[in-house]
Amino acid sequence: MQTNQNQNQNQNENLNLNLNQNQNQNLNTLDALNRFEQLAETYIQELENYSLEELTRKPDEEQWSLGQMYVHLIKSALYRHLPIMEACRTSSGSDEAAGKTESGVEAYARGSYPPIRIQVPPSKEYTPLQPESKEQLSDGLRDVIRAMRAIQPVLADIPPAHTVEHPGFGGLNAVEWFSLVEMHYRHHLRQKERLDAFLRETKEAAEA
Numbered sequence: 081m082q083t084n085q086n087q088n089q090n091q092n093e094n095l096n097l098n099l100n101q102n103q104n105q106n107l108n109t110l111d112a113l114n115r116f117e118q119l120a121e122t123y124i125q126e127l128e129n130y131s132l133e134e135l136t137r138k139p140d141e142e143q144w145s146l147g148q149m150y151v152h153l154i155k156s157a158l159y160r161h162l163p164i165m166e167a168c169r170t171s172s173g174s175d176e177a178a179g180k181t182e183s184g185v186e187a188y189a190r191g192s193y194p195p196i197r198i199q200v201p202p203s204k205e206y207t208p209l210q211p212e213s214k215e216q217l218s219d220g221l222r223d224v225i226r227a228m229r230a231i232q233p234v235l236a237d238i239p240p241a242h243t244v245e246h247p248g249f250g251g252l253n254a255v256e257w258f259s260l261v262e263m264h265y266r267h268h269l270r271q272k273e274r275l276d277a278f279l280r281e282t283k284e285a286a287e288a
Contacts, residue, residue: 169237
């Protein structure tokens with residue numbers, strides 16, 4: 081009888097532990113969602129400051145325009161990060177994936193990408209197309225916000241052991257991929273600052 085009581089007590093303790101972990105995880109992802117929404121809304125509001133010509137103007141052939149950067153942020157979230165979260169939810173992710181790399185551990189401890197400029201050689205597969213309109217960009221960002229809102233409530237139910245490999249950070253679970261979206265958008269603020277400076281310089285040169 082005592083053994084059964086101990087087993088029941090242990091089961092209840094494990095259940096309470098899992099519930100507390102899920103609640104804490106839900107609070108963390110809700111905080112990440114709020115930060116992401118504020119950042120995405122800032123990107124949307126900033127579009128009012130540019131003409132389409134400015135959004136598609138490039139510093140040189142090797143660098144992206146501001147509009148291409150926006151397209152990259154939208155497509156990376158909608159067609160890579162969010163589908164990977166779904167893969168973790170449907171157990172398509174791997175329980176056997178390796179853990180985080182050293183860079184991944186450092187990034188998540190810091191809560192951000194490393195403060196370095198990452199350049200990828202131009203290619204048809206990776207280089208974003210130029211946007212066709214400002215509405216395309218604002219609508220795309222709102223699509224990402226809606227998708228992030230939709231998946232956030234279920235993240236706590238996805239087993240953290242289900243991970244999918246990130247090329248730089250190693251195996252990430254659904255919550256970590258979710259947090260990565262906000263980290264990615266925040267990382268590109270540095271690129272936006274450089275492009276804003278380029279646009280100011282070209283405007284001043286034209287007015288001189």
